Amino acid sequence: MTGRTRDARISTLLALLSQHGELQVRSLPTILRVSGATVRRDLAVMEEKGLIRRSYGKIAASRRGAELPVSLRRSQNTEAKRRIGALASSLIPKRPLTIALSGGSTVGFVASSLAGRPDLTVVTNGLDTATSLMARQVVSVVVTGGTARPLSNDLVGRAAEETLRAYQFDFAIVGADGISPNAGFTRHSARGAEIDRIMLEQARHKIVVADSSKLGCVYQAKIADVDSIHTLITDSHADTNMVASLRKGGVNTTLVVIPTAAKSNRIRFP
Template sequence: MTDRKRDERISIVLMLLSQRGELQVRFLPKVLGVSGATVRRDLAMMEETGLIRRSYGKVTAARRGAELPASVRLSQNTEAKRRIGALTSSLIPNRPLTLVLSGGTTMDFVAKNLAGRSDLTVVTNGLDTATSLTARQLVHVVVTGGTARSLSNDLVGKEAEESLRSYHFDFAIVGADGISPESGITRHSSRGAEIDRIMLEQAEHKIIVADSSKLGKTHQAKVVDVGAVHTIVTDSQANPAIIAALRKTGVTTTMVVVPPTVHNGRVRFT
């Protein structure tokens, strides 16, 4: 089995835990379509990384709302993120510009869509973002210094902050872990939130990208109020009441359409 398949299985287990609170281990091989030995290996890895707790044939989430590894998040809401990336990149005018991009799995799709632009200079603290930007060797890419966060594969700390403050950006494109009309844009990590705040402060135009699962959620580290950004790009599965509340603040809130897919005879959105 590839790591990607394992990450997809982990994503399914975490989704089921968020819905049900606990799961019986004996049912997981059938649900996931793999052997009992594979399930046991997956659960052992999840327990080691602090995602779940195991006891008496059951598993529970270790902590609701915990930050997931980037490799797991990459397999979640993939089609929404792909479409958000395509739309967001289309908002960037065709002329020489200096951009700043944060890290994150949605940002990876933004970067892939910008990679064909030879008129851009892009500064980023995201290691995965930088890799996607350099794929076609056209964008001029600058990576900040700093200390790497293993969960998110981005760089944080004083060195990254000082690097960002030395620029003025035409556009900042920043991801989010939570978006709430009342609580603003939030992140799991206070160090990550500080980096995002500086990116937005140093930019003329401020864009937030996040799939609909992030809307209505609030995490411990605030980046900025919703009113401090110009545009939010999300997807059509977003709660209409939250979208209306965001638009009331004056923020341009755009949704990409995500079509339904069929999985095991059930219609779901991805």
């Protein structure tokens, strides 16, 4: 793990905490292959963000299933997200279109893949999504108004909703925090889920992108039922029974192939 960034180290610790419940602080320099001073700084950041509790030489996750800052999610399962983004972008026909993109780390890879498309008008509530789209200065980008959510760097609220309702989209591509055949597509944030729901309602073609760690997870805020989505793009590490149930429920589920070497770097958060 030498050379990993702080976000990658924090992601590793959160994954270990989800498996073991708690960790001994004295073991962390060996696990992360960094100095004790580096570990102390990492733990201070995690504590400040409310990600962990510390007591008697141990750390534990503050609460299971908590929404993570988008900066940490970017370092989770990046190869899967990159390939999902490339495939999703390839489904957008080469002609003038208006599409909606949500915020989130996986949709960010979609945006990066679409950044060279001069024939697109993209409406987004994602600040990071907009930044990725504008990198090559060819896509026409419309950013909604609204109130910023620091955890996700996206905009929510009435102004964002009114902007989206003013459009009819050819495609909408959104992410999800949880995917279940029974519970549908869900998110941590009710306000974020409402924005995603409006994007999908206003679109002719509805696509959800999410790496396989999201399958089987259920959160409080519902985006949509399984049978209301045309396409789900995930990766080849998805549970086969879950994929079969989703397909039976009516969603066209496509898996991008992830090399075996990338599997060891995958992280599943609680």
